[in-house]
Amino acid sequence: QQKVQQSPESLIVPEGGMASLNCTSSDRNVDYFWWYRQHSGKSPKMLMSIFSNGEKEEGRFTVHLNKASLHTSLHIRDSQPSDSALYLCAASSSSGQKLVFGQGTILKVYL
Amino acid sequence: EAAVTQSPRNKVAVTGGKVTLSCNQTNNHNNMYWYRQDTGHGLRLIHYSYGAGSTEKGDIPDGYKASRPSQENFSLILELATPSQTSVYFCASGDVGGARAEQFFGPGTRLTVL
Numbered sequence: 539q540q541k542v543q544q545s546p547e548s549l550i551v552p553e554g555g556m557a558s559l560n561c562t563s564s565d566r567n568v569d570y571f572w573w574y575r576q577h578s579g580k581s582p583k584m585l586m587s588i589f590s591n592g593e594k595e596e597g598r599f600t601v602h603l604n605k606a607s608l609h610t611s612l613h614i615r616d617s618q619p620s621d622s623a624l625y626l627c628a629a630s631s632s633s634g635q636k637l638v639f640g641q642g643t644i645l646k647v648y649l
Numbered sequence: 650e651a652a653v654t655q656s657p658r659n660k661v662a663v664t665g666g667k668v669t670l671s672c673n674q675t676n677n678h679n680n681m682y683w684y685r686q687d688t689g690h691g692l693r694l695i696h697y698s699y700g701a702g703s704t705e706k707g708d709i710p711d712g713y714k715a716s717r718p719s720q721e722n723f724s725l726i727l728e729l730a731t732p733s734q735t736s737v738y739f740c741a742s743g744d745v746g747g748a749r750a751e752q753f754f755g756p757g758t759r760l761t762v763l
Contacts, residue, residue, distance in 0.1 A: 544691075570748055581739060581754040582692070589748055626691055635680055635699065635746030636707075641691040 541565075544627050544640035551647055557614040559643045561627030562607070571603060571610040572637060574626040582626055586612070617647045652676065653755035655740050661761045668727040670758050672740030680743040681723040682752060683707070683715060685736040692739065698723055730762045 541564045551557045561571065570589050574582040588594050588603045588610060600613045608629075614621055624644050628637040652675045662668045674681065679700050684692040694707030696715035704715040712734060714726040727734055737759050741752040 570750060572751065581756050583754070584751050587751065630746060630750040632747045635743070635750065636682075636694060636697065637743075637750055637752060638694075639684075639692040641689060 542627055542629050542638050542640035544625075544643050546643060547641070548644040549646070551617050551645070553617060553619060553647055553649050555617050555647075557617050557621070557645055557647070559612045559614075559625050559627075559645070560609070561611070561629075561640055562609045563629040563638075564608070565629065565631070565638075566608070567631040567633075568608055568629040569605075569632045570630045571601075572628040572630070573601060573610075573612050574628060574639075576624040576626060576642075578623070585625075614645075617645075619647050619649060621645060622647050653740055653742050653753055655738075655755040655758050657758060658756065659759045661763065662727075662730045663763055664731060666730050666762075668730050668760065668762075670725040670727075670738055670740075670760070672723045672725075672755055673721050674723075674740075674742040674753075674755075675721065676742050676744075676753060677720065678742035678744050678753075679720075680745070680752075681717065682741040682743070683713075683723070683725045684739045684741065685709070685734075686739060686757075687736050695725065695738075732762045734760065735762045736760060 576582040627640040682697040683695045698717040740755040743752040
């Protein structure tokens, strides 16, 4: 069964700092990676997706993908207290219609 | 914006009772999904559907049934609820797979089985 592993389990960074989250899939058929953000008591919402090798930047958020190692990372610069949330990584294949989620990384940004 | 609603939002049930969780989407998506979320486990897929009349088992289907009577509606049924099914349940809808596999989630249902 495909697994998606995320690290670290939790992360604490100061306001204005950089947060780096990691995610790796064990399924060689995976083609697409998704990052979801879930604030406490809310539902997950898609933050960014990445399908090609390299990096993609949207504002303070940057995702990297290495398809050879099936590893993706999410970097948040100038972290804000509002970034405090559970970050979920998900993976899918080109033929599949399901997302497989990792267990998540809890990010806390303190003042 | 994509709209997925769930009812009820909170439910307290007794062990051995029947529980039905309902989900409605107005996105005209073919695919719908039921997940449960427990601390330390992320989102685990229970059942999913590719369209009206179809249901498929996910990764943890034991103790759950699903029903998709229409494009818009997808229900999760616990025939004999147990305390181990206490969790937060999320419904999601999605278009197709591959690069369009993004899923849109409902607000969740918090279920407590006593």
